[in-house]
Amino acid sequence: MISIINYGLGNVLAIANIYQRLGIPARIVTSAAELSDAERIILPGVGAFDWAMTRLNESGMREQLEKLVVGASRPVLGICVGMHMMAARSDEGVLAGLRWIDGEVKKFDEASFTAKTRLPHMGWNDVAPRQSEGLFRGLASEARFYFLHSYYFVPGRDGDVLAETDYNGRFASSVRRGNVWGVQFHPEKSHQWGIRLLQNFAGL
Numbered sequence: 001m002i003s004i005i006n007y008g009l010g011n012v013l014a015i016a017n018i019y020q021r022l023g024i025p026a027r028i029v030t031s032a033a034e035l036s037d038a039e040r041i042i043l044p045g046v047g048a049f050d051w052a053m054t055r056l057n058e059s060g061m062r063e064q065l066e067k068l069v070v071g072a073s074r075p076v077l078g079i080c081v082g083m084h085m086m087a088a089r090s091d092e093g094v095l096a097g098l099r100w101i102d103g104e105v106k107k108f109d110e111a112s113f114t115a116k117t118r119l120p121h122m123g124w125n126d127v128a129p130r131q132s133e134g135l136f137r138g139l140a141s142e143a144r145f146y147f148l149h150s151y152y153f154v155p156g157r158d159g160d161v162l163a164e165t166d167y168n169g170r171f172a173s174s175v176r177r178g179n180v181w182g183v184q185f186h187p188e189k190s191h192q193w194g195i196r197l198l199q200n201f202a203g204l
Helices: 012-022 049-058 062-071 191-202
Strands: 002-005 026-029 040-043 076-079 103-107 121-126 144-149 151-155 161-166 170-177 180-183
Touching: 002 012, 012 026, 012 191, 040 062, 040 191, 049 062, 121 161, 144 191, 151 170
Parallel strands: 002 026, 002 040, 040 076, 076 180
Antiparallel strands: 103 151, 121 144, 161 170, 170 180
16 A cells, blocks of 8 residues: 655645556555555655645654654655655755755756756656666656756765756756655656656555
8 A cells, every 4th residue: 555645735636546547556644543554655745845844744644654664664755845855954944854865955056057947947857767677667768757846856875866857957856765765856747657657666
């Protein structure tokens, strides 16, 4: 069973609907009790870093989430701000992150852009996986995903970068450390490529 965490932020219904169409058991959870038997977890997120961390902390699910991810090594996928929350900190706020992956979240330096690009990074873009298996199985070429963000994850270790995207320079659009995966883009808005990625996560 895949548990999709609903703490008030993120496209939880869109993700749940994709799994329903795929025939993969998934449910939206709103409490620690509902989360307790999760086999896989999705942590979505939209909006600002501090607001997302505050909502998660106030949801009553953080302690159980930490037990499952850190203690029991259950696979977890963070989406957009959900991935940012897995870092130690963010330029977007002052609160501490979950620290599941060594790294921090930085804002794109728009003053350094040489192309006609602006913030936020919004729309479709290519994603270049470093591995053709696992989360990106079947997505090694011609995969495109939908982005909407002005901040990006900077892992402390290059080996934690799972995929890269070019937006006036390359940045980590997916990261992984052990049982923790994160994607900057929105698979629930990325048509067949996003559906495939969510299906792949269910098989990890």
